[in-house]
Amino acid sequence: MIEVNPIIIIFAAIFTSNMIFSNFLGMCSFIAVSKEIPTAIGLGISVTMVMTVTTILNYIIYWTVLVRFNLEYLMFIIFILIIAAFVQLLEMVLERYLPTLYYSLGIFLPLITVNCAILGISLFMVTRQYNFMQTLGYAVGSGIGWLLAITAMAGIRSRLNEKSIPEGLRGTPITLIITGIMALAFVGFSGMVQIQ
Amino acid sequence: MIKKSEVKKIFKKGIYTENPVFVQVIGICSALAVTNLMMNSLIMGIALSFVTAFSCLTVSLLKSYTPKHIRMMVQVLIISSFVIIVDIYLKAYMPNMSKSLGPYVGLIITNCIIMGRAEGFAQANPPILSFLDGIASGLGYTLVLLMISSIREILGFGTVFGFQILPETITKWTLMVMPPSAFFILACIMWVTNNRRLKLERKGVEKR
Numbered sequence: 569m570i571e572v573n574p575i576i577i578i579f580a581a582i583f584t585s586n587m588i589f590s591n592f593l594g595m596c597s598f599i600a601v602s603k604e605i606p607t608a609i610g611l612g613i614s615v616t617m618v619m620t621v622t623t624i625l626n627y628i629i630y631w632t633v634l635v636r637f638n639l640e641y642l643m644f645i646i647f648i649l650i651i652a653a654f655v656q657l658l659e660m661v662l663e664r665y666l667p668t669l670y671y672s673l674g675i676f677l678p679l680i681t682v683n684c685a686i687l688g689i690s691l692f693m694v695t696r697q698y699n700f701m702q703t704l705g706y707a708v709g710s711g712i713g714w715l716l717a718i719t720a721m722a723g724i725r726s727r728l729n730e731k732s733i734p735e736g737l738r739g740t741p742i743t744l745i746i747t748g749i750m751a752l753a754f755v756g757f758s759g760m761v762q763i764q
Numbered sequence: 765m766i767k768k769s770e771v772k773k774i775f776k777k778g779i780y781t782e783n784p785v786f787v788q789v790i791g792i793c794s795a796l797a798v799t800n801l802m803m804n805s806l807i808m809g810i811a812l813s814f815v816t817a818f819s820c821l822t823v824s825l826l827k828s829y830t831p832k833h834i835r836m837m838v839q840v841l842i843i844s845s846f847v848i849i850v851d852i853y854l855k856a857y858m859p860n861m862s863k864s865l866g867p868y869v870g871l872i873i874t875n876c877i878i879m880g881r882a883e884g885f886a887q888a889n890p891p892i893l894s895f896l897d898g899i900a901s902g903l904g905y906t907l908v909l910l911m912i913s914s915i916r917e918i919l920g921f922g923t924v925f926g927f928q929i930l931p932e933t934i935t936k937w938t939l940m941v942m943p944p945s946a947f948f949i950l951a952c953i954m955w956v957t958n959n960r961r962l963k964l965e966r967k968g969v970e971k972r
Binding site (some may be wrong): 595 | 791
């Protein structure tokens with residue numbers, strides 16, 4: 569693995585290898601929840617938070633426990649358990665100490681456990697052999713990239729409501745086409761920085 | 765014991781009327797990511813069918829012993845164990861495939877199709893039917909993957925399963941192997957199927 573500056577990784581994760589537009593991660597909730605801007609931002613922020621913390625936890629556990637005892641094959645089960653446990657914990661803590669935040673973000677939290685973006689980032693971090701700072705940069709950048717993508721999408725979709733779209737295209741297909749066009753725009757960034 | 769018509773109904777549902785990708789719009793993350801080559805999609809489809817079928821079987825067998833409020837956790841554990849089996853198998857027998865699929869093998873765990881079938885069907889039905897239902901959903905998913913990837917591979921590389929079918933001199937459509945094309949093709953296929961469905965519905969209304 570070539571040493572890459574974590575700052576560069578943040579930029580790369582937001583623009584050139586954005587999770588939605590080049591890795592197709594987190595598509596399910598991206599399509600389901602991108603109807604209104606406030607909800608999209610809420611989900612985006614929760615995803616960024618959960619992603620940062622769980623990726624770091626997974627990093628620590630992978631290198632200190634799994635690699636040391638030659639248990640790498642258990643990585644899937646351990647990662648998904650950590651994610652589920654963390655989300656559960658976050659839900660309880662928020663409900664107890666920050667009820668207002670809980671009521672605005674609460675509905676998204678269970679959705680996050682099955683968001684493939686969170687697990688995906690942990691797995692990419694392992695296959696690309698990032699060190700600690702790089703992992704941190706990658707997680708934060710990917711979260712922000714996802715937030716950016718879903719907010720932009722919600723902005724576009726909220727204007728689509730009044731437009732006359734062919735009946736068969738309404739709903740998911742038109743969302744996919746718009747995502748494709750956005751992905752094309754993001755391809756334009758690809759000369760900027762390169763990771764992987 | 766199990767009626768033939770029932771089995772037929774399950775397969776028809778999984779592949780056509782309730783196809784997981786087109787109709788229920790779930791599990792599209794991996795449907796888009798691995799479809800640049802047909803071989804990748806085929807292996808991914810088989811892996812997903814295997815995991816779905818056996819997870820549904822296990823969930824259905826254990827349904828009376830699982831406490832209600834932790835059943836999600838149990839399902840996730842069952843699914844991840846089968847994914848680990850698939851991952852180890854791929855690493856041992858198809859190292860190249862395992863490398864090109866990369867983390868997407870692990871992401872089978874969060875594929876909503878499996879959770880959906882386990883929660884929606886296996887939880888309330890006998891083991892063998894659940895097993896068949898898992899296979900049917902997996903087949904539906906595999907077919908969609910092959911459909912998308914055949915378009916992308918023929919236009920992008922001029923090959924089918926790695927065999928050259930278009931002449932070497934053809935200008936390769938590079939966009940087809942890049943991410944954006946996956947969105948466009950899936951959208952177009954969905955558009956066609958949606959139109960078909962709407963037409964059938966309209967016909968049904970007129971008949972009545």
